[in-house]
Amino acid sequence: MTDKLTDFSRLAIHTMTNKPWNLEQAIDGYCRAGVPGITVWREAIEPYGVKEAARMLKASGLKVVSLCRSGFFVATGAMDREQARTENRRAIDEAAEIGAPHVVLVCGANPGVDLPMARQQILDGIHAIEPHARAAGVKLAIEPLHPMYADTRSAVNTLEQANNLVTALDSPFIGVCVDVYHCWWDPFFRAEIQRAGKTMLAFHVSDWRVPTRDLLNDRGMMGEGCINLREIRSWVEKNGFHGMIEVEIFSNQYWEWDQDRLVERIKRAWLAEV
Amino acid sequence: MTDKLTDFSRLAIHTMTNKPWNLEQAIDGYCRAGVPGITVWREAIEPYGVKEAARMLKASGLKVVSLCRSGFFVATGAMDREQARTENRRAIDEAAEIGAPHVVLVCGANPGVDLPMARQQILDGIHAIEPHARAAGVKLAIEPLHPMYADTRSAVNTLEQANNLVTALDSPFIGVCVDVYHCWWDPFFRAEIQRAGKTMLAFHVSDWRVPTRDLLNDRGMMGEGCINLREIRSWVEKNGFHGMIEVEIFSNQYWEWDQDRLVERIKRAWLAEV
Numbered sequence: 001m002t003d004k005l006t007d008f009s010r011l012a013i014h015t016m017t018n019k020p021w022n023l024e025q026a027i028d029g030y031c032r033a034g035v036p037g038i039t040v041w042r043e044a045i046e047p048y049g050v051k052e053a054a055r056m057l058k059a060s061g062l063k064v065v066s067l068c069r070s071g072f073f074v075a076t077g078a079m080d081r082e083q084a085r086t087e088n089r090r091a092i093d094e095a096a097e098i099g100a101p102h103v104v105l106v107c108g109a110n111p112g113v114d115l116p117m118a119r120q121q122i123l124d125g126i127h128a129i130e131p132h133a134r135a136a137g138v139k140l141a142i143e144p145l146h147p148m149y150a151d152t153r154s155a156v157n158t159l160e161q162a163n164n165l166v167t168a169l170d171s172p173f174i175g176v177c178v179d180v181y182h183c184w185w186d187p188f189f190r191a192e193i194q195r196a197g198k199t200m201l202a203f204h205v206s207d208w209r210v211p212t213r214d215l216l217n218d219r220g221m222m223g224e225g226c227i228n229l230r231e232i233r234s235w236v237e238k239n240g241f242h243g244m245i246e247v248e249i250f251s252n253q254y255w256e257w258d259q260d261r262l263v264e265r266i267k268r269a270w271l272a273e274v
Numbered sequence: 275m276t277d278k279l280t281d282f283s284r285l286a287i288h289t290m291t292n293k294p295w296n297l298e299q300a301i302d303g304y305c306r307a308g309v310p311g312i313t314v315w316r317e318a319i320e321p322y323g324v325k326e327a328a329r330m331l332k333a334s335g336l337k338v339v340s341l342c343r344s345g346f347f348v349a350t351g352a353m354d355r356e357q358a359r360t361e362n363r364r365a366i367d368e369a370a371e372i373g374a375p376h377v378v379l380v381c382g383a384n385p386g387v388d389l390p391m392a393r394q395q396i397l398d399g400i401h402a403i404e405p406h407a408r409a410a411g412v413k414l415a416i417e418p419l420h421p422m423y424a425d426t427r428s429a430v431n432t433l434e435q436a437n438n439l440v441t442a443l444d445s446p447f448i449g450v451c452v453d454v455y456h457c458w459w460d461p462f463f464r465a466e467i468q469r470a471g472k473t474m475l476a477f478h479v480s481d482w483r484v485p486t487r488d489l490l491n492d493r494g495m496m497g498e499g500c501i502n503l504r505e506i507r508s509w510v511e512k513n514g515f516h517g518m519i520e521v522e523i524f525s526n527q528y529w530e531w532d533q534d535r536l537v538e539r540i541k542r543a544w545l546a547e548v
Contacts, residue, residue: 033315111484111500115459148422150459151484151500157459185389185424185431208386209427215486226425 002234004271008068011270012037012065014204015044018259021026025052025259027060033263037244039066040098042091054098066141066177067095073125074118074253080120084108088129090117095138102176102201106141109155115274118155126169133173141201142166143177148215159183159192166199178236179204181219181246184227193235200241202249205229205274221265223273225261233274245274276508278545285544286311288478289318292533297327299533307537311518313340314372316365328372339518340415340451340476343380347399348429349393349403355395357445358382363405369412374438376413376475378451384430390533392429400443402434403534415475416440417451421488433457433466440473452510453478453522458501467509474515478522479503479548491526497547507548519548525547 013035015026021046023139030038038057045053057064070091075081088103095103107122109115126140133140142162145154156162164237176196181204183189193200207225212218233245247266254262287309289300295457297318304312312331319327331338344365349355362377369377381396383389400414407414416436419428430436436450451472455478457463467474481499486492496503507519521540 027432114505115461115501119461146422147420148486148489151486158461161461185421187393187432189434206391208425212422212425212489215422215489226305228388231388 012244012246014039057222067100072108096136141177146182175199175201177202222269286518286520288313339373346382348382370410375518389488420456449473451476496543
């Protein structure tokens with residue numbers, strides 16, 4: 001088994017984890033706590049505009065790990081699908097501006113589009129925006145989402161599917177994002193991490209609470225649930241991933257906390273559980 | 275696409291769908307409504323004892339489609355695993371007594387047992403009870419459960435895994451139970467239905483509500499959600515399954531209804547949506 005982490009050099013936190021904070025507060029909070037990495041959600045950029053957000057991030061010295069999130073390629077109408085592509089190109093530009101090496105793609109799903117069609121629309125959508133990503137020097141990280149989100153969030157529900165898209169699209173600007181929350185249950189999780197190899201661009205951690213009280217906003221702190229985090233980290237590291245590890249926790253419970261205290265809680269869990 | 279169903283000859287309802295009813299009320303309710311099939315949950319038998327329940331079911335003329343549910347093979351201690359096997363043998367005897375051709379296996383999961391180990395315990399557990407099933411002339415229907423239940427209910431989360439167990443265990447008394455609620459999202463669902471072939475013993479229907487408000491008790495009425503039911507029925511029928519189709523809906527909402535009205539609602543959805 002992989003050793004515990006002994007410092008915070010690979011720790012990054014998603015702004016959505018500290019949802020009550022605006023971008024300025026998140027930047028200050030992470031700097032104060034000695035958290036070196038930040039993954040920026042587009043919602044956090046919006047009130048400032050991308051130029052100002054980029055300036056703030058640069059001045060902070062924080063490492064921008066990812067821009068979250070774009071994608072959502074699936075729609076019943078061609079107009080809406082075209083609009084989604086436009087929005088994705090905008091997200092790519094934002095990532096370039098704030099210095100994020102990749103954009104995370106939550107690929108989309110729509111109860112009015114059956115899953116085989118949705119999956120085709122996703123392939124077509126990523127194919128359509130790839131030249132823009134390439135021109136901007138920004139990679140696209142396809143994130144499989146838990147099957148319980150196959151109705152409205154993503155028709156890509158296993159790492160195998162994400163890897164299949166990477167294989168089909170065959171671009172150095174397309175890879176996968178591995179989130180333990182979405183994939184921990186999958187009997188092929190380990191095998192597909194190996195298959196992803198160097199196309200693995202991002203690694204998200206949290207935990208699966210027992211019981212889980214809400215489908216969306218009840219993710220657990222690392223160590224609080226049943227995901228074998230240390231072992232999964234050993235798989236991704238054996239496979240050559242030594243990048244930042246991103247803490248992404250959507251939790252009604254933790255959003256009620258004092259957010260400085262939450263960051264300290266994350267740091268303790270980081271050393272003990274990741 | 276398969277034609278609509280024009281009569282109720284293949285309709286069966288799970289007693290748990292009408293949870294507010296006791297077994298006597300369920301039997302009366304289904305007979306009154308012209309529902310020919312019943313899948314009996316062990317909870318519904320318990321207040322009567324199996325002999326009395328068997329007598330009531332026989333007298334009713336209803337077709338007993340399945341006994342739900344046994345399994346739960348996963349535990350941290352060997353004693354508990356042995357107890358689970360004993361309980362499974364008891365369930366097999368109950369199925370024989372009430373005339374159910376098979377027992378549905380919800381295979382079990384335990385946050386204290388990692389998933390590869392859990393899956394091994396499931397294989398071992400089914401292997402251990404198979405001789406009892408064979409002697410009783412009762413089949414075992416392995417039901418894959420949605421990945422959101424991988425923490426405490428089942429480490430068998432795809433039809434592929436269930437089919438792999440059937441292949442490994444290689445007994446005419448072991449097959450699979452296909453529930454659209456658990457499997458609809460799976461990109462290999464259709465392929466694995468084909469692979470199951472004649473080992474497919476049971477077919478459960480309901481729908482995936484958008485949004486789903488509760489992980490356990492918010493299943494939708496057929497047609498109320500995003501599952502392409504008619505198409506899935508066409509897959510199982512092309513593949514040779516023409517048995518009873520079981521309506522299994524756990525729903526806090528529908529359990530508040532007058533249960534006769536709920537049965538009528540099911541019959542309307544049956545004709546329009548299944």
